[in-house]
Amino acid sequence: MINYFMKKYAMSQTGANxxxxxxxxxxxxxxxxMFPPMIAFMFIFQSLSDMDTAEEAIALTPQNYVLIILAMLFVMFFVARWDYTRLYTNVYSESANxxxxxxxxxxxxxxxxxxKRNISDLAATMMGDMSLYEEIFSHAVPHIYATGISTTIISVLILNYNLKLGLAALWVIPVSLLIFFLSKNKRKKSNEKWVEQNREVLDDLQETIEQIQEIKSYNMEEKAKKQFFEKLQKSTKLKGTIEIVTGVAVAFSGMLLKMGIVTVAVTGAQMLLAGEINIFVYIVFLIMTASIYLPIEGIIAFMGMIDMLDSVVGRIKEIKTMPIQExxxxxxxKNYDIEFKDVSFGYEDYSVVRNVSxxxxxxxxxxxxxxSGSGKTTLTKLAARFWDINKGKILLGGEDISKVDPEALLKNxxxxxxxVVLFNTSIKENIRIGKKGATDAEIFEAAKIARCDEFIEKMPNGIETVIGENGERLSGGERQxxxxxxxxxxxxxxxxxxxxTASLDVENESLIQEAxxxxxxxxxxxxxxxxxxxxRSADKIVFLNNGEIEAIGNDKEMYERSAAYRKMLSDSKIEQTVTVN
Structure with missing residues (x-):
């Protein structure tokens, strides 16, 4: 059962257990x-027993009933408290895990x-999906399995006691469940479609917020608002349809369950008139039948929640089954030489770099x-193992970086x-990200070397100034x-x-290059x-063209070997001086 839960619900072994x-x-x-009905049956049985069978009947005093009820309440309270701990506490703990x-x-x-994934989609999985995961597991999944087991046990006892009345009471249960399951495919498809549309709404909202400057600049507020509300209305309408379909299925199944009471009443009356049962058994079955159907109605209602669970678990499984970098x-x-050996990398069918060495x-x-697009940035990210290459090797100090944990690798x-990504905190804390536990003196020194002191002095609170979300209060050069x-x-x-140094002016670029x-x-x-x-002062220049290396060498060698390099120099209006020995 543990393996089944782990596979079906993407749970850990502890969570499944x-x-x-x-x-x-x-x-x-x-x-x-079932304790309260049992006490009621005992009382009814004692009350309906005639004088001839009084000695064989249950003979309990009111005091006895009070003691039994108190004991029953104590047991029910203890079991309910025990169940609460096992259910809700463990579900929330598993959700956190x-x-x-x-x-x-x-x-x-x-x-x-x-x-391949939008940030809003990942955020929805982490927050919205997990909240739904908690709710379904705390209110639906255990109840469905438990009700199924307990109902089966009670059904066996009822059929064993009286087969004919038992069948009259229980036939509606499989029929009601069958009717509800017949609408499952429609509900499932509608739920999957709604999840996609809801993601589109979230994506559109995030994109609108991120691009608000451009939207305002080009007077696109009305158009953006219209597009967003059209998607929202479409999603809301589909959600309403899902609720109606689910509600009709639940209501119809619940109505059918009530037919069981009718069949028990009719069948029991016939058996009572025929002398097959006594009035006590007849009353017991009528009361018992109504009690059995209540948890089944709960199961059917919970089944509507389970429809959403498949899509939630599917997204969790997608993340959990993705190959991670280990x-x-x-x-x-032994050293910090980075060697690219016949490296190729691309996205699906699109090649970015090929045979780079x-x-x-x-x-x-x-x-x-x-x-632009020749693969420069890609190579730097491959060197830090932000992506894993498709072919070849990247060695750091002679060690294959694909065999090194990314966290250990990035320490170097x-x-x-x-x-540049900045956080909505002070300038000092944004710089401190570079070194956990850095002292204020180290931060001030780094800021000075990077020529940050120039604009820090103009800030209202100096280096303690909060710079807003992603440094919105700073210029591009200051953020850089x-x-x-x-x-x-x-x-x-x-x-x-x-x-x-792309966002810096010539003066600041020169200062930072010196630092x-x-x-x-x-x-x-x-x-x-x-x-x-x-x-031009670099020890080695690697000229990339359409993902491949066109030439390698220092400034002088490149000028002599590469016509494309000479053209680039010419286009940048920098004269090349070749030293002739």
Whole structure:
């Protein structure tokens, strides 16, 4: 049963084991709910017994009934409390564990996965889907299994006591469930379609918020609002249809269940007149029948919730079954040379880089140049194992990085992305991200080297100034310099700079290049820049064209070997001076 739960509901072994315990405790609780009818039957039996059978009948005093009821209430309370702990506490604990597990897996998934999924979709899975997961598992799943088991036990006892009346009472249960299941495919398809439409609504909302500046700039507010409300209305209408279909199925199944009371009443009356049963058995079955149908009606109502569970579990399974990036957690390379050996990488059918081979040596600056889309940024991200390559090897200090845990690998990298991501906190805390536990003095020094002190002094609260979501209160150059300060603070042996100075003016670029010249000494540096004068002093230049290496060498060698390089120099209006020995 544990393996079944793990596979069907994407649960951990502990969660599946707890679900099994919850089903057991809920079954016991359901059975204890038969105590009140049993006490009532005992009282009725005693009251209806005639004087001739009084000695054989149950003879209990009112005091006895009070004691039995108190004992019954104590047992029911104890079982209910026990069930609550096993059910709700364990369900919420499992939900928390699933959230943590998903977060840990997301951390180890390659960036290619996130390129296929919208952030709003992932957020909906982490929050909305998991909230629904909690609700369904705490209110539906254990109840369905437990009610099925307890109803089966009671049904066996009823049929064993009186087969004819038992069949009259129980025939409606499988028929009602069958009718409800006949509408399952329609409900399932509608639910899947609604989930897709709801995701579209969330995606549209997120995109509108992110692009609000462009929407306002081009007077597209009305158009954006209209598109959003059209999608929202479509999603709401479909959800209403689902509720109607489910409601009709639940109501019709519930009405059919009530027919069981009629069949018991008619069949029991005939048997009573024929002398096959006495009045006591007749009354007991009428009361028992109504009690049996209540949990079945609950099951049918819960089945409507289960329809949503399939899509929720499907998305959780998708994340849990995605291949994660793993490897050795301890990594101590003998040096920090990065070697690309016949590396190829692409997305599905689209190739980005092909058969790339070169070595970025420690103590040297390796510049990647080429037109946009030639694969420069991709190579830097492959070096840090943000993506796993399709072919070839990438070695760091002679070690294959595909066998190294990404977290252990990235401890050796300081990275300045083209798109800077800042958090809605102070400048100081944004820089501190580069080095956990860095002192204020270290942060101030990194900020000074990155030339952040110039704009920090103008801030109302200096380095403690909160810069807004993604640094909205800063200019592009200021945001870039904070990113550079992070890399300086981390002081890792490998530095990747993807368009690191693209947002800076000429004066600031020169100042930062001077600061970085001290930082990069004896380190492995891979830099990307479109400004040719920034990379001409590099020890090695790798010219990429359409995902392949066109030429490799220093500035002088490239000028002599590559016509494309000479054209690039000419286009950038920088004169090349060739030293002639």
């Amino acid at each position: 707890n679900l099994r315990k919850a089903v057991f405790s809920r079954t016991i609780l359901n059975l204890t709910k 699933v959230r943590v597990d998903i977060a840990n897996r997301l951390k180890k998934l390659p960036l290619s996965y996130f390129g 490897g050795e957690s301890k990594f101590h390379p 070169f070595t970025a040596k420690q103590g040297e600056v390796t510049a990647l140049i080429g037109a 990298f300081s990275i300045v992305f083209q798109e 310099r904070i990113s550079i300060a992070r890399a300086i603070l981390k002081d890792a042996p490998i530095i990747l700079m993807d368009e690191a 970085l010249s001290e930082l990069i000494r004896e380190k492995t540096v891979i830099v990307i820049a479109h400004r040719m004068r920034t990379i």
